[in-house]
Amino acid sequence: MLCMPCVALQWWPMRVIVADCSAEYSGRLNASLPLAKRVLLIKADSSLLIFSELGSYKPLNWMTAPCTIREIDPAAKSAQHSRESVAGGAVDGDSATHSPESVAAGEPEKVLRVSADKGSDILEVTLQHIYSDQTYDLGEDPGLIKDGVEDHLQRYLAEQIERIGKGAKLVRREYPTGVGPVTNISL
Secondary structure (H helix, E strand, O other): OOOOOOOOOOOOOEEEEEEEEEEEEEOOOEEEEEEEEEEEEEOOOOOEEEEOOOOOOOOOEEEOOOEEEEEEOOOOOOHHHOEEEEOOEEOOOOOOOOOHHHHHOOOOOEEEEEEEOOOOOEEEEEEEEEEEEEEEOOOOOOOOOOOOOHHHHHHHHHHOHHHOOOOOEEEEEEEOOOOOOEEEEEO
């Protein structure tokens, strides 16, 4: 596992965990996810998102940055064995080794306790069985380049105003109104 400082920076890897997990959220409201196989994404900014295979493209539950992720090994005999972590994994080592007795007793392999840095929101994810825990360095993202957005259409219309009709004249683009900006065209 990669060790990281408490402040996640944009070049730290994305962490993808596939696990049988449950989650409890408390904060502005209370919500819970029962035990099921899910995908957890821990992004470079430390935000955590929980997805299911079916349904919406949106996460079932999440905690946005800024937040702090504390990774807890329930099998640890003392508080010395708990681990502080952020997007890249445990700071003081890997905690994936568990005794057969603890697994047979139904103890979770790991607990991720995510707390908002501003406010009292807490998301606690109990990882009962971890199928995969990987990190990926995605590098710098160049961003999304959009084509055909409103600005392009306005420019196209302004350059070819005669297509609207003979004598059409662009009066003003982005004229502010009570319901939002409009483009004024006179005929």
